[in-house]
Amino acid sequence: MEASPLAKPPQFDCRVAFAETLSELAGLDERIVAVCNDSVGSSNLVAFQKRFPERLINVGIAEQNMVGVAAGLAIGGFIPFVCAAAPFLTGRALEQVKVDVAYNGLPVVLCGMSPGVAYGELGPTHHSIEDLSWMRAIDGLAIVVPADPAQTSAAVKWAAAAGIPCYLRVGRTKVASVSPDPANAFTFGKIGVLREGRDLTIAATGVMVSRALAAAEELERRGLQARVLNVATVKPLDEAAIIAAARETGAIVTIEEAMIEGGLGAAIAEVVVRHAPAPMRLLGIKGFAPTGAAEFLFDHFGLNAQGLVAAALELKGR
Amino acid sequence: MQSEETLSVSSPKPTGTTTLATDLAPTLGASQRNAELRLRATEVRRSLVQMIGQARMGHVGGDLSVTDILATLFFGVLRLDPQAPRAPGRDRFILSKGHCSAALYATLAHRGFFSTDALSTFMQPLSALNGHPNRRKVAGVEANTGPLGHGLPIGVGCAIAAKLARAAWRTYVVLGDGELQEGSNWEAAMSAGHRGLDNLVAIVDRNRLQQGARTEDTNRLEPLGDKWRAFGWDVVDCDGHDHGALYEALTAPQEGRPRCIIARTIKGKGVSFIEDRVEWHHKVPSPEQIELALKELA
Numbered sequence: 350m351e352a353s354p355l356a357k358p359p360q361f362d363c364r365v366a367f368a369e370t371l372s373e374l375a376g377l378d379e380r381i382v383a384v385c386n387d388s389v390g391s392s393n394l395v396a397f398q399k400r401f402p403e404r405l406i407n408v409g410i411a412e413q414n415m416v417g418v419a420a421g422l423a424i425g426g427f428i429p430f431v432c433a434a435a436p437f438l439t440g441r442a443l444e445q446v447k448v449d450v451a452y453n454g455l456p457v458v459l460c461g462m463s464p465g466v467a468y469g470e471l472g473p474t475h476h477s478i479e480d481l482s483w484m485r486a487i488d489g490l491a492i493v494v495p496a497d498p499a500q501t502s503a504a505v506k507w508a509a510a511a512g513i514p515c516y517l518r519v520g521r522t523k524v525a526s527v528s529p530d531p532a533n534a535f536t537f538g539k540i541g542v543l544r545e546g547r548d549l550t551i552a553a554t555g556v557m558v559s560r561a562l563a564a565a566e567e568l569e570r571r572g573l574q575a576r577v578l579n580v581a582t583v584k585p586l587d588e589a590a591i592i593a594a595a596r597e598t599g600a601i602v603t604i605e606e607a608m609i610e611g612g613l614g615a616a617i618a619e620v621v622v623r624h625a626p627a628p629m630r631l632l633g634i635k636g637f638a639p640t641g642a643a644e645f646l647f648d649h650f651g652l653n654a655q656g657l658v659a660a661a662l663e664l665k666g667r
Numbered sequence: 668m669q670s671e672e673t674l675s676v677s678s679p680k681p682t683g684t685t686t687l688a689t690d691l692a693p694t695l696g697a698s699q700r701n702a703e704l705r706l707r708a709t710e711v712r713r714s715l716v717q718m719i720g721q722a723r724m725g726h727v728g729g730d731l732s733v734t735d736i737l738a739t740l741f742f743g744v745l746r747l748d749p750q751a752p753r754a755p756g757r758d759r760f761i762l763s764k765g766h767c768s769a770a771l772y773a774t775l776a777h778r779g780f781f782s783t784d785a786l787s788t789f790m791q792p793l794s795a796l797n798g799h800p801n802r803r804k805v806a807g808v809e810a811n812t813g814p815l816g817h818g819l820p821i822g823v824g825c826a827i828a829a830k831l832a833r834a835a836w837r838t839y840v841v842l843g844d845g846e847l848q849e850g851s852n853w854e855a856a857m858s859a860g861h862r863g864l865d866n867l868v869a870i871v872d873r874n875r876l877q878q879g880a881r882t883e884d885t886n887r888l889e890p891l892g893d894k895w896r897a898f899g900w901d902v903v904d905c906d907g908h909d910h911g912a913l914y915e916a917l918t919a920p921q922e923g924r925p926r927c928i929i930a931r932t933i934k935g936k937g938v939s940f941i942e943d944r945v946e947w948h949h950k951v952p953s954p955e956q957i958e959l960a961l962k963e964l965a
Contacts (some may be wrong), residue, residue, distance in 0.1 A: 382831070406827060409861075414820040414854035421824020424809060426755055426832065429824075444814055445851075449821060452811045454803050 359523040359559060364462060366498035367519045368393035370505040371430055375401050380428045381509060384419045386412050392432035392462050412437050416445035416459070423455035428509055434468075435461030435477035435518065443483060450514045451490045458508040463521035465556070465606030466638055466646045473637040482611025484516045485584055492583040494518040495535065496558035499528040500581055503535035511537070518555060522606075522643050525559040527579065538582050540590035546574035549661055550594040550601045554580045554613045557604040557652060564657035571658075573665065583613055588620050595625035602630045602660045604652060609633035630660040672788070674781040674795040675806035676750050685751035687758075690742040690778060697911060700743060704910035707777060708738035712937050712964050714773035718789040720957035724798065725790070728934040728947040730770035732874040732907070733841060736930055737762075737774045739913040740839055740870075749779035752806040758836050759825040761810045763818020764843035764872065765799040766949075772796050772805070780807035816849025818842060819869060823855045826867035826925070837866045839917070845877030848886045853898070856927075860899020865921040869900075872907065874934035878948045895927040907932035938963055 375381040375397065382404040383394055389407060398405040406422070408415045412433060419429035431438065438461050439446065450457045461480055468475035484492050491513055495501040501519060508515050527543060528534040543558070544565050553561035558579045565575040576598050578590065595601060601621065603614035614631030621627055638646050647653055651660075691703050711734050719725035741747075745758045762771050769789060776783040788794035795804035799813035810821050822840035829836050846852065859867055873891070875882055882888050892902045901921065905912040907930025916928045934948075935941030938960040941952070952960060 403831060408854070408858050411854035411858065413816070413851040414823070414858055417817060417820020417851065417855065418824035418827065418858065420810070421759075421821040421826070421838075422828045422831075423824075424759060424821065425825045425828020427828050445817065445820070448811060448814055449817055452801075 359525045361498045361524055361526065363495060363498055363501040363520045363524065364393045366501040367460070367505055368397060370502040372397045372400055374506065374509050375404060378428070378509065380426065382406060382422055382427050382429050383432055384408065384415055384422065384429050385432045386410055386415045386437065388433050388462065391434060392460070394432060412441040413445050416442040417449050419457045420445070420449035420453060420455050423457050428456055428458070430458045430460055432460045432462060434475070435464035435480050436475055439477060439480040439483055446484070446490070447487050451487045454489060455514060456512045458515050458517055460517045460519055462519050464518045465520070465522070466634065466643050467521035469642040469646060470640055472640065476638060478608045478634040480518065481583060481605065481607040481613060485611060485616060489514055491515040491537070491585070492518070493537070493581060494555040494583055495581055496555055496579050497524050497526045497528055499526065499531035499534035504581065507535060507537050520556045522556045524556050527558050527562060535581055538585055538587055540587040541579040541581065542576065542590070543579050544575065544577040546576035547598055548573040548575060549665060550576040550578060550598045551657060551661070552578040552580055552594070552601060552603045552613070552617055554583060554605050556606055560652070560654050561604060561657060563654040564661070567654055567658050568661055571662070573661065575661065580613055583616060586616050586620060588624070591617055591620045592624045595621045595627040600628050600664045602632065602657060602664060604632040604657060606652065607633055609635065628664055630664050632656055632660060669793055671793045671804060672795045673804045674785050675752065676779070676781060680748070680750045685748040685754040687746040687748050687754055687756050689744060689746055700914065701910045704738055704743055704914070707742045708735050708910070709964055710777050711738055711770060711773045713961060714777070714783065714786055715769040716938070716952070716957060716960045716964065718769045718773065718786050719951060720954065721787060722790040723951050725769045725951065726766045726949045727952065728876065728941060729764060729767045729843065729872070729874070731936045731938060731941065732932040732934045733764065733767050733872045734770050734936070735908045735910060736841055736870055736872060736913060737770055739910050739917060741774045741778045743914050744917045745839065746836070747778070749807065752780060756834065756836050759809050759822070759838040761812065761818045761822050761838070761840045762800065763812055763815070763840055764846060765812030768796070768798060768800045771800055771808070775805070775807040778807070781805070815843065815846035816851035819852050819855040822867060822869070823859045823864065826859065826864040827862065829866050830864070837868070839868045839870065841870045841872060844871055844873045844875065844882050844888060847871065847888055847891070856895065856898040856900065859925040863899070863923045864925045865923055867925040868917060868928060869925065870928045870930055872932050873929050874932045876934045876943070876945050876948070880945060892929055900925050900927045902927050902929065904929045905931065908936055
């Protein structure tokens, strides 16, 4: 089967919207600071640093200190955005995320940049495929995964005002614009229904959302109407939308750029099995990746429209 | 599920009416101040021994070694208002060796953050007074600590915050000596030295013992002062049970550098049969030993 063309070509790097919005907010609110680990360039913070040199706190290559410092800045009255490559932020500093940020209940926004397999050929050391599972298990930590630039910008604005510990997963892989109403692209805790359908549901997050839309178009050609859910808040999960999808469509396929164990699919399954049991298929990363660029690895793990279509057809017994 | 308790004064002050000050007047003469600090330290020691005796749990050795440091800070140095524990201009204090929560709780209660009656709930079901401190439950606790090597990075963040805000409040972090084996401390030490955070003081409770053995037999710390100096810190070595020496070290002007006070202490200080013995890291005194300890701490 040929890959379905995406409705719109992928062209946006969400880090750009992230950095622009953060600078804009910092201009309005002196409490906003960025904390990073020698990641000024990779977090797109060069412009921020130019505009607010004092408020860009680069602790060097020291992730545990980075997260602790952010917690201290919050205790001192600031709103820190920790900007670091997702694998090192969530892996190296996991205990600081748990204790210094979440258990303390501090308004620190942990921005996991370039998550999933975005670093492609650099290999599994630089892939952040466990972060959703790890972060989900931490009490009181919200998880937000924007799907396009409009959502990224809105999510940054929400996070700055929310006053709670948050993990914001900011994609590097280019994405298409998927928000039907860019002016209202993100509501915390709410799932966006991007496409209605009664035959099955595809629930996707982050860079996988545009692939879910492409799969839904292909399924329509094959006579199946797929509902497409954009799960931008992975935690707390919009249980009502999940239960409605399970009851009204009777089958759910999930897709995420992360390990299946404990990620989005697992989160949805926890709701479905309790409130509205329905057959599911969970698509995600299946282990340490071989060498290859991100797009190659998506295809390798079946994280594309074809993979979704195949899972959907199998689930519907076709 | 039953909900946990929280602890604070019964009538916190409204914002804007806080009085941030040390407990003892800064104008007090040195000998009078030291005498007062000695009294408060003894009260704290008596309380923590009773707490551990009742709970049948705790870290009595480290609690007793850190008591004089805590007493000097909370009664003589820190500018706080117990009735407004989150006043923005307060000094920040972080106990990185969070397992010595009994000493911290006793100090906070005697400083007026909550009633000393509450100390009897130490480690009881649903008590706010957990084995490790929780800022969301206990007024006066600035950061939740327990896993070692977390306090100094948080303190560095606080000190940067005060610099950014051009604020006069200062940050103090008490570290165990054993916990200096955690690498995160040195990430933070490097950061503070690089930034010249002269509004930050780290106090090392140098009792030379860790849970299982002497620090120098486990993973050598010496030459400890040289290590801190190499990271850009101003280092002061003092007797960690001498309130006058501690007060001087904590209040002497700082210029351009963070300060590390290596406070030479005795684990179990004040109770003869506990002093300087490895086995008293978290061993619990018997009821008879509690009585003996309280007699020694009269």
